[in-house]
Amino acid sequence: MEGFKLTKTQLLQQELFRKFAENEIKPIAKEMDEKEEYSMELVQKLQKCHMFGIPYSKEYGGAGADVLTYTLAMEEVSKVDASTGITLSVHTSLCCPCINEFGTEEQKQRFLRPLVDGTKVGCFGLTEANAGTDAAGVQTTADKDENGDYIINGQKMFTTNSGFADTFIVFALTDKSLGPKGMSAFILDREMEGLSVSENIERMGIRAASNCSVNYENVRVPKDRLLGKEGQGYKIAMTALGGGRIGIGAQSVGIAQGAINEVLKYVKERKQFGKTINKFQNTQFKLAEMQTKVDAARLMVWRAATAKDNHENYAPLAAMCKLFASEVANEVTRGCVQLMGGYGYCREYPVERAMRDAKITEIYEGTSEAMKMIISGSMKV
Amino acid sequence: MKIVVCIKQVPDTTEVKLDPKTNTLIRDGVPSIINPDDKAGIEAALQLKEQTGGTVTVVCMGPPQADVALREALAMGCDDAILLSDRAFGGSDTFATATIIAAGLKTLDFDVIITGRQAIDGDTAQVGPQIAEQLHIPQVSYAEDIKVDGKALIVKRQFEDRYHMIKVQTPCLITALSELAKPRYMTVSGIVDAYEKEVKVLGFEDLKNNFDPANIGLKGSPTNVYKSFTKQAKGAGTVLNVTADEAVQAIMDKLVEKHII
Amino acid sequence: MSKDIYVIAEQRDGKLAKVGKELIGEATKLAADLGEKVVGVVLGSGITEEAKNLYKYGADEVVVVDDPALAIYMTEPYAKALTAVIKECDPNVVLFGATSIGRDLAPRVAGRVHTGLTADCTGLSIIEDEEVGKLLAMTRPAFGGNIMATILCKHHRPQMATVRPGVMAALKKDDSKTGEVKAIKVEFTDADKNVEILEEVKATKKIVDITEAKVLVSGGRGIGGPEGFDMLRECAAELGGEISSSRACVDAGWIESSRQVGQTGKTVRPDLYIACGISGAIQHVAGMESSELVIAINKNDTAAIFGVSDLGIVGDCKVIIPKLTEALKKYNAEKESN
Numbered sequence: 001m002e003g004f005k006l007t008k009t010q011l012l013q014q015e016l017f018r019k020f021a022e023n024e025i026k027p028i029a030k031e032m033d034e035k036e037e038y039s040m041e042l043v044q045k046l047q048k049c050h051m052f053g054i055p056y057s058k059e060y061g062g063a064g065a066d067v068l069t070y071t072l073a074m075e076e077v078s079k080v081d082a083s084t085g086i087t088l089s090v091h092t093s094l095c096c097p098c099i100n101e102f103g104t105e106e107q108k109q110r111f112l113r114p115l116v117d118g119t120k121v122g123c124f125g126l127t128e129a130n131a132g133t134d135a136a137g138v139q140t141t142a143d144k145d146e147n148g149d150y151i152i153n154g155q156k157m158f159t160t161n162s163g164f165a166d167t168f169i170v171f172a173l174t175d176k177s178l179g180p181k182g183m184s185a186f187i188l189d190r191e192m193e194g195l196s197v198s199e200n201i202e203r204m205g206i207r208a209a210s211n212c213s214v215n216y217e218n219v220r221v222p223k224d225r226l227l228g229k230e231g232q233g234y235k236i237a238m239t240a241l242g243g244g245r246i247g248i249g250a251q252s253v254g255i256a257q258g259a260i261n262e263v264l265k266y267v268k269e270r271k272q273f274g275k276t277i278n279k280f281q282n283t284q285f286k287l288a289e290m291q292t293k294v295d296a297a298r299l300m301v302w303r304a305a306t307a308k309d310n311h312e313n314y315a316p317l318a319a320m321c322k323l324f325a326s327e328v329a330n331e332v333t334r335g336c337v338q339l340m341g342g343y344g345y346c347r348e349y350p351v352e353r354a355m356r357d358a359k360i361t362e363i364y365e366g367t368s369e370a371m372k373m374i375i376s377g378s379m380k381v
Numbered sequence: 382m383k384i385v386v387c388i389k390q391v392p393d394t395t396e397v398k399l400d401p402k403t404n405t406l407i408r409d410g411v412p413s414i415i416n417p418d419d420k421a422g423i424e425a426a427l428q429l430k431e432q433t434g435g436t437v438t439v440v441c442m443g444p445p446q447a448d449v450a451l452r453e454a455l456a457m458g459c460d461d462a463i464l465l466s467d468r469a470f471g472g473s474d475t476f477a478t479a480t481i482i483a484a485g486l487k488t489l490d491f492d493v494i495i496t497g498r499q500a501i502d503g504d505t506a507q508v509g510p511q512i513a514e515q516l517h518i519p520q521v522s523y524a525e526d527i528k529v530d531g532k533a534l535i536v537k538r539q540f541e542d543r544y545h546m547i548k549v550q551t552p553c554l555i556t557a558l559s560e561l562a563k564p565r566y567m568t569v570s571g572i573v574d575a576y577e578k579e580v581k582v583l584g585f586e587d588l589k590n591n592f593d594p595a596n597i598g599l600k601g602s603p604t605n606v607y608k609s610f611t612k613q614a615k616g617a618g619t620v621l622n623v624t625a626d627e628a629v630q631a632i633m634d635k636l637v638e639k640h641i642i
Numbered sequence: 643m644s645k646d647i648y649v650i651a652e653q654r655d656g657k658l659a660k661v662g663k664e665l666i667g668e669a670t671k672l673a674a675d676l677g678e679k680v681v682g683v684v685l686g687s688g689i690t691e692e693a694k695n696l697y698k699y700g701a702d703e704v705v706v707v708d709d710p711a712l713a714i715y716m717t718e719p720y721a722k723a724l725t726a727v728i729k730e731c732d733p734n735v736v737l738f739g740a741t742s743i744g745r746d747l748a749p750r751v752a753g754r755v756h757t758g759l760t761a762d763c764t765g766l767s768i769i770e771d772e773e774v775g776k777l778l779a780m781t782r783p784a785f786g787g788n789i790m791a792t793i794l795c796k797h798h799r800p801q802m803a804t805v806r807p808g809v810m811a812a813l814k815k816d817d818s819k820t821g822e823v824k825a826i827k828v829e830f831t832d833a834d835k836n837v838e839i840l841e842e843v844k845a846t847k848k849i850v851d852i853t854e855a856k857v858l859v860s861g862g863r864g865i866g867g868p869e870g871f872d873m874l875r876e877c878a879a880e881l882g883g884e885i886s887s888s889r890a891c892v893d894a895g896w897i898e899s900s901r902q903v904g905q906t907g908k909t910v911r912p913d914l915y916i917a918c919g920i921s922g923a924i925q926h927v928a929g930m931e932s933s934e935l936v937i938a939i940n941k942n943d944t945a946a947i948f949g950v951s952d953l954g955i956v957g958d959c960k961v962i963i964p965k966l967t968e969a970l971k972k973y974n975a976e977k978e979s980n
Binding site: 392394474475476479499502503504505506507508509510511513514515519520521522523535539540541542543544545546547548549550602603604605606607608609610611618619620621622623625626628629630631632633635636639640641642 | 654714715717718741742743745746748749750752753754756757758759760761762769779782783784785789790791792793794795796797798808809811836837838839840841842843844845857881913914934935936937939943948950951952953954955956957958961962965966969970973974977
């Protein structure tokens with residue numbers, strides 16, 4: 001991006017994402033939401049387009065694009081289906097960065113390559129029943145055995161993608177006495193003995209995404225699957241989450257823009273009091289307000305992404321874009337349902353789904369309140 | 382196999398709307414796309430390459446903005462791209478266009494040329510056969526399927542009421558129906574690569590020995606547009622409340638009047 | 643000097659196609675304006691007798707190239723034959739049907755004789771040009787039918803066009819008319835057969851996408867049930883069209899969703915859209931309002947569908963459609979025997 005404009009490459013990428021979303025995701029989004037099941041065929045199509053490895057180096061089989069391009073993908077897919085957004089996000093900006101930024105060369109070749117070249121899907125297991133915003137409250141343990149391997153025990157909650165992921169990044173305490181400083185990160189495979197994934201958790205929104213609790217019962221993890229050093233787990237998790245928020249910001253922008261686009265079509269056709277409702281100033285002003293907020297949110301997302309691409313300190317920018325964009329997504333989708341009236345509330349139109357999907361953006365990968373902690377912290381309040 | 386695909390960048394006519402006040406075309410904001418039949422041609426070419434090895438070169442005649450259509454073709458997997466672009470080429474009809482494209486193709490080594498059957502803006506279906514005529518090679522139009530048979534191709538050629546299985550020796554030209562192949566998407570990495578490649582631009586000076594300059598551009602076009610106009614906007618229709626037989630007669634009259642039957 | 647209008651009357655399996663008769667009908671009007679003759683041209687093998695029929699439809703002369711090399715359509719032998727006819731006869735105008743043969747052959751020949759060609763015309767007329775005198779004005783749709791363009795070919799002869807089938811009207815057949823057929827001899831060599839036809843398969847019915855259909859007969863809740871679509875299907879068959887549906891019928895499980903027209907279905911723009919028992923909710927109208935001709939049948943005289951229809955019929959489609967199908971059958975049978 002330069003001068004608030006996307007480059008030619010980014011524009012063409014955006015067109016790919018838009019066409020893909022329109023043709024491949026939109027037609028099945030409603031059905032996936034109702035069935036509460038993500039389409040594995042769609043995962044394969046996304047992988048074929050290299051959409052599971054966007055901001056990763058070609059050296060490791062990635063697409064070689066930038067973080068900004070990744071936010072374009074997040075926005076476009078989330079316009080038609082926020083569940084696809086979170087599926088991509090957890091893989092791309094939570095699971096993969098742990099290995100990309102903290103893995104050894106050998107680990108990158110072995111574990112990152114299949115994730116970013118479109119062979120495998122990843123997930124990220126941090127949250128537990130008693131460790132939400134307070135991530136330091138993780139109780140899952142990793143005990144060293146006589147060979148130096150680790151035995152992991154515990155239960156993770158809300159692990160997105162876990163229903164079908166191949167690779168699991170898991171955070172566990174290697175030293176309970178040290179609290180968060182005793183946390184370490186491991187790379188697990190789905191096939192490992194003792195790893196079991198429960199049924200999908202029933203939710204209000206992003207219902208097509210796979211989101212399960214995962215049990216780890218005496219899972220033996222070879223020592224070459226430790227990421228970084230023992231005790232670095234908390235730092236690894238926070239680093240991943242810091243970048244992930246840019247993706248959630250983009251997802252929020254997509255949810256909001258998708259709802260506005262639906263409403264724009266509707267208000268030109270819907271007639272009340274003898275004219276189409278786009279002729280009423282309330283409709284015009286409401287849409288103007290909503291679009292302005294979405295544009296502001298998008299610029300914040302792009303700013304954070306550009307900072308990350310330039311290796312600048314992006315963490316507070318990411319927190320701000322996520323805080324703002326997620327609140328905009330909720331406000332705008334509510335407004336869109338309202339503009340469409342009874343039809344907006346009906347399942348026939350996708351705005352009610354957008355409204356349900358929007359809520360989670362204020363919660364996951366750090367709640368709005370957690371964002372405010374980060375932002376105020378950076379302000380040295 | 383050396384495969385060349387000729388593509389055209391066209392306005393997405395499904396997005397073209399009429400201004401109800403002036404009854405003129407609204408072209409602002411209408412996206413430009415690769416002509417759909419041509420895109421099927423790209424896919425068919427890529428599949429042929431996957432079967433036989435070789436290269437796919439994509440050729441487009443158009444203004445400099447057509448560069449993006451070539452980048453898209455590269456991002457789908459084509460190897461090289463050539464843009465035939467010059468002010469002198471402007472205003473060409475199908476004959477002159479075919480003359481220019483054939484001149485561009487003479488700079489290349491090819492076994493098969495694939496073009497789309499027709500473009501959605503002009504809908505002429507003439508440029509493909511006219512390129513083949515200029516290059517003195519056989520053509521098979523309306524191709525729905527292509528198979529490789531040694532150095533020859535076996536093409537399923539669609540007619541309204543039948544199809545032919547046609548064996549044609551290379552070099553030859555095939556015009557693709559959109560049914561020929563469902564185009565693949567670009568890939569994210571393909572787009573990154575596409576912008577790292579060079580799109581070769583050939584203009585009048587590069588091609589002047591390959592055509593008669595009297596046969597290109599507006600002046601070299603045998604046909605010209607005398608006028609263009611939009612169709613009259615629909616008037617308010619009539620609503621009849623009559624007996625069933627009278628209603629059927631009214632419908633039949635309308636169908637005859639509008640040349641539907 | 644180039645003169646006369648030559649109509650390339652297409653034949654398949656030795657039978658003249660309808661479009662050639664239509665073109666001869668149209669050409670008689672143009673020829674009158676020009677003060678020239680209409681010449682029918684038939685290319686094929688063993689087609690000389692059949693070619694004489696062109697006199698019955700208004701041709702003033704008939705020319706054939708009758709050769710075994712033309713038994714089955716192949717681009718090169720046909721292009722060679724037609725080029726020979728043009729070289730020998732020097733026509734002013736050459737018209738083709740815009741069929742998959744006409745649109746394959748015409749550009750090849752136009753390229754070879756170096757003249758202009760206008761594709762898929764829907765209107766032909768003669769205009770007076772200050773510079774070159776009388777010219778054929780060829781009108782055709784472009785930009786997906788959004789715009790019409792009239793094309794001239796001033797300085798090259800013949801003026802050539804392919805004309806959309808079904809647009810021009812054939813003259814009433816006059817069995818009393820006949821005449822001699824002029825045969826033009828063309829030498830074919832093995833090199834002309836530059837392709838090999840391995841197989842010919844006739845009458846292959848393709849699965850159509852409703853967005854491609856020229857005619858759609860569409861049903862809504864007012865057709866009464868899934869069996870209502872059988873009635874529509876029969877009507878659509880007579881019109882060479884397909885059936886489609888409103889969302890209500892898809893939701894009710896009467897028909898597959900791939901045939902749904904509307905905002906949550908497909909957007910269609912056929913030449914003819916017959917809406918049967920469809921109320922015309924905005925969701926539906928958004929998907930069909932660009933149709934060329936809309937005929938709506940609905941029991942409710944205030945149905946919104948009438949607002950976007952060229953012709954509205956207040957009545958029960960379950961009564962009207964079967965009667966319409968009968969009328970179409972009768973019409974088609976008469977046309978066939980003509």
